[in-house]
Amino acid sequence: MESVSSPLRCFGECHTAEKYTDDGVETVTSVEQRKVERSIQEVVSVYKQIHSLPPTLLRDQHYQYLKKGLRHLSDAYECLDASRPWLCYWILHSLELLEEPVPTAIASDVCKFLARCQSPTGGFAGGPCQAAHLAPTYAAVNALCIIGTQEAYNIIDREKLLSFLFSVKQPDGSFVMHIGGEVDVRSTYCAASVASLTNIMTPTLFQDTPTWIVSCQNWEGGLGGVPGLEAHGGYTFCGMAAMVILGKEHMLDLKSLLRWVASRQMRYEGGFQGRCNKLVDGCYSFWQAGLLPLLHRALFKGGDSTLSLQKWMFEQQALQEYILLCCQNPAGGLLDKPGKSRDFYHTCYCLSGLSVAQHFGNMDLHHELIVGREENRLVIVFSSLQAPSHPVYNICPEKVAQAIQHFHQLPVPVPAQKEGSSACNTTTDHS
Amino acid sequence: MYRDRKEWADLEPVPQDDGPNPVVKIAYSDKFTDVYDYFRALLKNDEKSDRALLLTAEAIELNAANYTVWHYRRVLLQALEKDLREEMRYITAIIEDQPKNYQVWHHRRMVVEWLNDPSEELEFIAEILSQDAKNYHAWQHRQWVIKEYKLWDSELEYVEQLLEEDVRNNSAWNQRHYIISHTTGYSDPAILNREVQYSLKQIKKAPHNESVWNYLKGILQDLGLSSHPGLLEQILELKETHCSPYLLGFLVDIYEDFLENTLEHHEEVLSKALELCELLAREKDTIRREYWSYVGRSLQTKYGSTSNRLIWIHSH
Numbered sequence: 001m002e003s004v005s006s007p008l009r010c011f012g013e014c015h016t017a018e019k020y021t022d023d024g025v026e027t028v029t030s031v032e033q034r035k036v037e038r039s040i041q042e043v044v045s046v047y048k049q050i051h052s053l054p055p056t057l058l059r060d061q062h063y064q065y066l067k068k069g070l071r072h073l074s075d076a077y078e079c080l081d082a083s084r085p086w087l088c089y090w091i092l093h094s095l096e097l098l099e100e101p102v103p104t105a106i107a108s109d110v111c112k113f114l115a116r117c118q119s120p121t122g123g124f125a126g127g128p129c130q131a132a133h134l135a136p137t138y139a140a141v142n143a144l145c146i147i148g149t150q151e152a153y154n155i156i157d158r159e160k161l162l163s164f165l166f167s168v169k170q171p172d173g174s175f176v177m178h179i180g181g182e183v184d185v186r187s188t189y190c191a192a193s194v195a196s197l198t199n200i201m202t203p204t205l206f207q208d209t210p211t212w213i214v215s216c217q218n219w220e221g222g223l224g225g226v227p228g229l230e231a232h233g234g235y236t237f238c239g240m241a242a243m244v245i246l247g248k249e250h251m252l253d254l255k256s257l258l259r260w261v262a263s264r265q266m267r268y269e270g271g272f273q274g275r276c277n278k279l280v281d282g283c284y285s286f287w288q289a290g291l292l293p294l295l296h297r298a299l300f301k302g303g304d305s306t307l308s309l310q311k312w313m314f315e316q317q318a319l320q321e322y323i324l325l326c327c328q329n330p331a332g333g334l335l336d337k338p339g340k341s342r343d344f345y346h347t348c349y350c351l352s353g354l355s356v357a358q359h360f361g362n363m364d365l366h367h368e369l370i371v372g373r374e375e376n377r378l379v380i381v382f383s384s385l386q387a388p389s390h391p392v393y394n395i396c397p398e399k400v401a402q403a404i405q406h407f408h409q410l411p412v413p414v415p416a417q418k419e420g421s422s423a424c425n426t427t428t429d430h431s
Numbered sequence: 432m433y434r435d436r437k438e439w440a441d442l443e444p445v446p447q448d449d450g451p452n453p454v455v456k457i458a459y460s461d462k463f464t465d466v467y468d469y470f471r472a473l474l475k476n477d478e479k480s481d482r483a484l485l486l487t488a489e490a491i492e493l494n495a496a497n498y499t500v501w502h503y504r505r506v507l508l509q510a511l512e513k514d515l516r517e518e519m520r521y522i523t524a525i526i527e528d529q530p531k532n533y534q535v536w537h538h539r540r541m542v543v544e545w546l547n548d549p550s551e552e553l554e555f556i557a558e559i560l561s562q563d564a565k566n567y568h569a570w571q572h573r574q575w576v577i578k579e580y581k582l583w584d585s586e587l588e589y590v591e592q593l594l595e596e597d598v599r600n601n602s603a604w605n606q607r608h609y610i611i612s613h614t615t616g617y618s619d620p621a622i623l624n625r626e627v628q629y630s631l632k633q634i635k636k637a638p639h640n641e642s643v644w645n646y647l648k649g650i651l652q653d654l655g656l657s658s659h660p661g662l663l664e665q666i667l668e669l670k671e672t673h674c675s676p677y678l679l680g681f682l683v684d685i686y687e688d689f690l691e692n693t694l695e696h697h698e699e700v701l702s703k704a705l706e707l708c709e710l711l712a713r714e715k716d717t718i719r720r721e722y723w724s725y726v727g728r729s730l731q732t733k734y735g736s737t738s739n740r741l742i743w744i745h746s747h
Contacts, residue, residue, distance in 0.1 A: 018718070021639040021675075028564065029599035070454055077457045081467075082497040087455040109452040116450055128448055129471055130499040180502050182537040219608050219649030225567070228574050230605040232567065256652075262722040263641070270718075276601040277642050278565065306728035313722045 008055070009318050010044045010270065010325065018267040029277050036279050039338045040269050043326050055324035057354070057376040058332065062347065063100050065332030066091050069344055070106060082126030082136075085117055089139040090348035092146045096396050097351045097378045107147045114140045115155045122160030122167075132164055133178040138190035141197055142395050145403040153406050159413040162200040165191050166415055173208025174226075184225035185216050189238035192245040193393055197400070199407035202415055210248035213239045220276065221256030231260055233274040233287040240294050241392050249298040258299075261291045262313055270318030271326070271337075272353075281336045282327040282346050285353020289314055290391045293356060316357040323354045324376070352394055354378055432462070433469040438482065444468035445475055463493050470500060479510040488521070495525065501534045505541060515546050523555060530559050536568040540575065549580040557589065564593060565602045574609060586610045598633050601642045608649060617650050626650050631665065638673035644681055656681075657689040676716040683707045683726065690734045701734050 009015065019037050022030040047055075070091045073080075080087060088110050095102060102110075116128040117140060123132030124140035144152040168176045168187070175187035188209055195201045216223040216239055222231025223239040240257065243249040264272050264284070272284035292312040300307055327334045327350045333342030334350035355378040393400050433439050446468055449456060459467075470490045473483045487504040490497060508518060522539045529535060543549055556573045559566055577586060587610050593603040615622050630647040633640065651659055663685050670678055686704035690697060708727035712720045 014717075023637040023639050025598070025637040027597035027599050029597055071456060073455060073457045075458050075460050075463070078459060078463055078494055079496060081457060081459075081463075081494050082499065084455050084457075091455070105452075106454065109450075110454050112450050112452070113454045116448065125499070126497070129445075129474065130497070131502060133498060178498055178502075180505065181498060182533060182540075218605070219652075220605070220645055224605075225571060228578075228609050229571055230567070230602050258722070262719050265718050267716070267718040275565070276645060277599045277640070278601070304729075306725060306732050308721060308725065311721050313725055315718050315720065318718060 008321055009315070010321050011048060015044075015268070016041075020268065032279060033277075036337060037268050040326060043338050047325055055321065055376070057324060057378075058328055058330065059098055059375070061330065061332035062094070062328075062334070062351075063098060063332070065329075065342070066094050066098075066100075066344075066347065070095075070102075070110075082130060082133075083139075084127045085114060085124055085136040085140040085143060086126075087344055088114065088143040089146070090344040092143050093395060094344070094348050094351050096146055096399070097355055099378075102147065107149065108151060110143060110147060111149070111152050111155050114144060118155065118157060119160075119164070122157060122162070122164030131178055133181070134168065134175065134187045134190035135177060137161070137164070138193055141194040142393065145197060145393075145399050146395050148399050148402050153403070156198055158198055158200050158407075158410065161194065161198065162202070162205075162413045162415055165195060165200070165205060169205070171208075173206075173210070173212035175209075185213060185223060185235045185239045185242070186225070188213055189242040189245075192242040196245050197393065197403050197407065199404070199410060200413055202412060205415075206246055210243060210246055210251055213243055213248075214251050217252055217257065221253065221258075221260030223257075230275055233261075233264060233272065233284045233291075236261065237287040237291055240291055244294055244298065244392050249294070250302055254295060254298055254302070257291070258295050258313065261288055261295070264288050265314050265318070269322055269326070269337075270315065271322035272319070279337070280322070282323060282334060282353070283336065283349040285319055285323055285327075286349040286356065286391070286394065289319055289353050289356050290394070293391055311360055312356070314357075316360075319357040320354060320376075323350050323357075351378060352391070356391055432465045433486070434465055439469065442469060442472045442476070442478075445471035447471070466490050466493055470503075474499075474503065479507055481511065483507055484511065484513065491525070495529050495532050496534060498534050501538055505538070509545075515542055518542050519546070519551065523551075526555075526559065530563065530566055531568065533568065536572050540572060543576070549576050549582065552576040553582060553585075553589075560593070564597060564600050567602075570602050570606065573606075577610075578613070583610060583614050594633070598637055599640050599642055601645075604642045604646045608646065617653075623650065623654075627659065627662070631669075634669065635673060638669070638675045638678065641677055644675075644677035648681060648684055652684075652688075655688050655692055656685045657692060676711060679707050679711055679715055683711070687730060690730070697734055698736070701730060704730055 020030060020033045022034070069087070073087070077087070092102060092110070114124065117124045117126070117130075117136065119125050119132035121132065123134070124137045125132050126136045141156065144155055165175070167179065170176060170183065174183045175191050176183050177187050192206065195205060213223070215227040216225070216235070218224055218229070218231055220231040222233070223236040224230055224232060225235045236257070240249065240252065243252060263276070265288070266273055266280045269280040271280040271282060272288035273280050274284050274287070289312070292314050296307060296312060323334070326338050327336070327346070329335060329342040333344070334347045335342045336346055358378060434444060466486065466489050469486060473486065484504065484507045487500050487507065490500045491504070507513070508515070519542055522535060522542060526535045526539060543552060553573070553576065556569050556576070559569045577583060586606070590603050590607045590610065593600055594607070597603070611617060611622065611626070617623050617626070627647065627650070630643050633643045634647070648656065651662075657663065666678060666682060666685065670682070683704055686700050686707070689700050690704070705727050708723045708730070712723035712727070716723060
């Protein structure tokens with residue numbers, strides 16, 4: 001195990017040379033990038049002057065923020081009133097990364113709440129009495145798996161969940177996010193994740209899905225939301241993770257994908273951008289950096305013998321420094337970049353990314369690189385599909401294993417419904 | 432408040448039931464609670480009326496991400512046979528106000544489909560892009576409109592205008608690729624050459640623009656980077672005056688393609704490629720040190736002679 005308590009990469013003399021070169025041609029892109037770099041420089045120089053300590057993860061502060069949010073949220077969260085299972089997942093996952101236990105009572109309350117979010121026709125909605133949607137379905141199933149009690153598992157109506165998945169399946173292999181809703185690659189990840197965890201995969205459920213996902217990979221090497229669109233970190237993660245779940249990752253051009261994602265790490269800031277020539281954002285610490293373990297495993301499976309045995313193919317130290325120095329709110333919670341407000345989404349994904357950056361390996365081979373104090377170390381965010389462990393589901397590996405073990409004791413439900421019709425026609429009845 | 436209005440007195444509001452011990456409980460404002468209590472009531476009764484339509488607008492204003500409300504609004508629009516032109520005006524205003532929301536763009540798409548009228552779209556999207564030239568939803572909608580209604584003709588011109596304003600706009604470069612792929616394609620050598628020349632021109636203006644380098648690679652990789660006549664020489668020339676980590680990476684790509692497709696000069700080309708990987712890892716692109724080291728090891732394994740391979744790998 002390596003602990004890096006001295007030289008920080010961002011204190012090095014070569015660091016300033018990594019700043020953006022605009023070639024004397026100023027455009028909106030270069031102006032915005034330089035503004036961010038200036039603010040990072042400010043943070044780093046303040047840190048140099050004030051702190052003699054190595055960078056510290058503000059565990060207690062984050063814990064208080066999360067603990068409160070799990071019960072109460074201000075009216076600033078009205079905009080997430082259709083995403084409340086997400087709030088459960090973001091908070092519970094953050095707590096498990098910090099190795100903070102969830103008291104039994106509150107875990108049970110979360111179960112009961114998510115039960116109220118479950119739609120009578122299957123799947124979970126953003127809140128009670130709302131329509132089912134793949135995103136809160138993903139979040140709810142993940143949250144229940146984190147809780148991992150029998151009560152939690154029993155909440156999920158597997159038969160109805162399967163029929164919901166069929167109802168949003170499209171003839172071309174894609175899925176709409178909800179009845180009458182939009183198609184994009186997030187839906188394939190949400191569907192594959194819940195179907196594999198709860199053991200409801202049937203032979204036809206993901207027919208043509210891998211081909212559709214492959215069509216989202218573009219000239220840049222990453223994936224867009226739908227075929228034709230610009231490569232984007234969030235969508236690329238969803239596509240790749242879905243392919244890993246479906247066992248079809250080799251259908252993608254892994255070499256181009258690797259080149260694309262490796263190029264998304266910002267040389268000055270150390271964090272990741274979501275798209276080429278856009279700005280760094282703490283949440284991409286997971287969506288982008290989280291691709292490297294997936295790629296590592298896929299390349300390994302494909303027979304590659306030149307992979308590192310100790311490190312992911314991104315600068316792990318630089319990412320940790322970005323998160324610890326630039327993405328923490330001193331009062332608790334994490335964020336996009338300096339100057340932005342904290343929120344539970346960024347808290348979840350900054351911490352998830354921090355965990356990826358700290359830990360290399362699978363169950364057999366484990367290597368750690370912790371920046372700052374030993375206490376900064378987070379729980380591993382890997383999950384085991386078969387042998388190696390990788391952040392496919394973004395919940396802790398024990399919880400994945402436990403859930404899969406539980407649900408594989410149950411028979412796969414028999415599908416009652418055929419695939420849904422085209423997403424684009426409005427239905428006159430709604431569930 | 433709806434609870435105080437006479438015209439709504441016939442409807443019993445439905446409070447949200449979070450259960451006795453709520454989690455992630457949001458401290459809704461009074462107004463929010465009022466509107467959504469009545470929305471739930473409408474939903475419960477499956478009411479299809481003008482007053483319901485008006486209420487959905489209020490619910491949307493309070494939370495434009497509530498996809499259940501949007502769906503219901505669409506049901507109402509159809510059931511009540513509302514004027515869709517008016518709906519277009521409505522959704523235009525909402526998108527202007529909240530352009531980064533999924534539901535608003537999906538709604539607009541539905542209305543355009545029902546009207547079968549894309550005539551306002553390109554101008555509207557251009558207006559949104561003039562405020563944020565990289566809005567992902569806007570580009571998604573634009574690609575859909577163009578493909579669905581075959582509005583390819585003026586798009587390359589639009590892309591060039593955007594690239595003129597910001598040559599680093601990666602969304603515009605993507606759109607360029609989208610248009611050309613779906614119209615002329617890149618297999619015509621005249622088109623390919625035009626695009627290569629255009630890219631080189633932009634590189635000379637701003638050599639540290641990653642987008643243009645990615646585009647150049649993107650359009651040449653199917654045919655093979657090493658197959659384009661004179662390209663290697665042009666890049667080596669640029670290396671003297673317009674060098675960047677992207678140029679060096681591009682050279683690695685050309686050399687790799689050469690190794691893949693030619694049998695001669697392997698040792699020489701391989702050693703140049705390895706030298707560049709080393710330079711990138713050690714000095715020019717250190718944030719990607721692990722990646723470039725891997726590329727070097729992979730090239731060595733694939734193309735190196737057995738004796739050199741082991742020595743090289745052990746030292747990297």
